[in-house]
Amino acid sequence: MPPYAALRAFEAVGQLGGIRRAAQELGIDHAAVSRHLRALEDWAGVKLIDRTQGGRLTPEGAKYLARISAALEEISRATLDLTRRGDDSRLVIWSVPGFAYRWLIRRLPDFYAAHPGFDLEVRPTDHTPDFGRHEADADIRYIRDMSAPGDTDVQAMEIARPVVFPAASPEVAARIGQGAPAEALLAETLLHEDDDSEWRTWLAARQVEVPERLGGPRLWHAHLTLDAARRGQGVVLTNALLAGDELAAGQLVDLSLQPAEPEIRFGGYAFRARKDRWRDPAITKFRRWLEREAARDAGVA
Structure with missing residues (x-):
């Protein structure tokens, strides 16, 4: 085996495209990177860097980089698994923004009270990690569909599958009228997230003939549509999990339009983690707390 430091330096040069950039990444002097490269070339008996071409990789160097990069990445992953496994006080969680802002954040003090000293990082994002x-x-x-085939290396637990309903500010709700027909919404400003598909599905289920185009702004995030509805800017399609605070405070009103049936549940919020880490202490602590909190919240039923 060649020296690990030489391999790491070569991989950094190949990935970053230069000795100086590699030195900055590794936190060492660029002269040290050059020495590592020469040591690796002397050890292998093959030129890996073409110094007449600004330090570009030779064909042999490019082939070698492709193979050792995968190996070094696997070493890094294995090491992270090794050092994190058994750590029952640290967790990094990504979450769909609406759930993080509207439900999770106000319950975290209870989690910290139950698990003092726990290092929890929550990142609201639309991207899946x-x-x-x-x-x-x-x-x-x-x-949308928990039964659909997913990543075989990932295990998931449904947290909640809430009913969705239209809601608006008290002023807008008073103008529409409680128990009004669902068709009345076609005369209102409908607030959308990324598209109008959810409104179309909900209206069609209430036997409303949906026009070819549904107007209304696209706001992309649930917390933005709720804020706009609270300010009287339109009608939002939401659920008690997201809108619970505003409904309890009277800032939003469930419109209770007719017909009242059927109930619509578009999808569910799911907690996901790698199968081989599902029972890690930190993940188990948070998952069980999440289950208990969801079970206590009637709004997520």
Whole structure:
């Protein structure tokens, strides 16, 4: 085996495209990187860097880089697994923003009270983490179909599958009227996240003939549509999990339009983690706390 420091220096040069950049990444002097490269070339008996071409990799160097990069990445992943396994006080969680802002954040003090000293990092994001690259230990996503085939290396637990309903500010609700027909919404400003598909599905289920185009702003995040509705800017399609605070405070009103049936549940919030880490102490602590909190909240039923 060649010296590990020489391999690491060569991999950094190849990935970053230069000795100086590699030196900055590794936190060492660029002269030390050059010495590592020469030591590796002397050890292998093959030129890996073409110094007449600005330090570009030779064909042999490019082939070697492709293979050792995968090996070094695997060493890094294995080491992270080794050092994190058994750590019952640290967790990095990514979450769909609406759930993080509207439900999770106000319950975290209870989690910290039950688990003092726990180091929890929550990142609201629309992106799903790459568990293989250790971008997160766990993830909370809104999943339309929990029974659909997914990543075989990932295990998931449904947190809640709430009923969705239209809500508006008290002023807008008074203008529409409680118990009004669902068709009345076609005359209102409808607030959308990324598209109008959810409104179309909900209206069609209430036997409303949906026009070819549904107007209304696209706001992309649930907490933005709720804020706009609270300010009287339109009608939001939401659920008690996200809108519980505003409903309890009277800032939003469930419109209770007719017909009242059927109930619509678009999808569920799911807690996800790698299968081989599902029972890790930190993940188990948070997952069980999440289950208890969801069970106590009637709004997520």
